[in-house]
């Protein structure tokens with residue numbers, strides 16, 4: 001049984017409790033982060049912490065009391081659960097003032113809820129999917145307009161994954177006004193004539209921590225990066241595709257809406273970026 005963290009306490013998962021009036025339960029009024037663990041160490045932790053702070057600020061949500069201890073709590077959960085490879089999920093909500101109301105509760109008297117738990121994923125970095133690549137479908141992007149805030153409103157992304165599954169595919173890329181925004185739980189990229197193309201940062205997409213690291217490593221390796229929107233038609237004619245996220249790192253895309261990319265096998269740029277990302281982020285892991 002896992003040991004999880006709730007508001008200052010480390011508890012067996014079956015004993016961890018949150019109020020039925022919690023704003024995240026009633027209103028999806030919460031934000032989250034997922035940090036991967038490789039070899040018992042946290043990958044890109046400072047980036048996840050900085051984005052959490054930004055998400056809280058954008059929603060006028062108070063920092064949890066333990067904010068400054070988050071690194072320590074992550075490490076303690078890794079230790080208590082013996083995590084070698086896996087994920088740490090963290091969620092902060094606006095808490096509960098013991099009733100349901102659209103109006104935010106008084107932040108002076110209502111403490112945020114902080115919940116964290118681990119997911120063990122042995123061999124996380126050696127995923128067999130990295131060798132075969134993902135098949136993607138395209139779907140309309142029906143989410144709200146502040147996708148830069150990492151909220152727990154994940155119903156539409158879940159529906160997107162189910163649409164992909166029903167179509168015999170692995171994931172979906174979302175399209176708005178004719179252009180790809182991002183994947184259901186990752187940032188989206190294509191490669192054409194050696195150029196890496198990915199949508200620029202704005203409120204339309206999550207500012208991926210893995211995206212930031214991968215683009216930095218790509219620049220350092222003298223690869224050309226173009227930050228601009230692309231269409232599904234352009235993607236279908238690309239040499240390669242890939243996605244990035246904290247849990248999948250760099251994952252090749254080999255098919256979009258039934259059209260194979262670059263012969264239907266993972267391309268050299270995605271494969272190389274995956275190697276560089278894993279190598280460099282492991283070096284910087286805490």
Ligand code: PMP
Pocket residue numbers: 034182183184185186187205206207208209210211244245246247
């Ligand atoms: N976009 C969306 C919609 C996501 O859910 C995620 C993963 N949380 C990402 C992008 C990738 O972000 P990161 O690299 O920080 O995991």
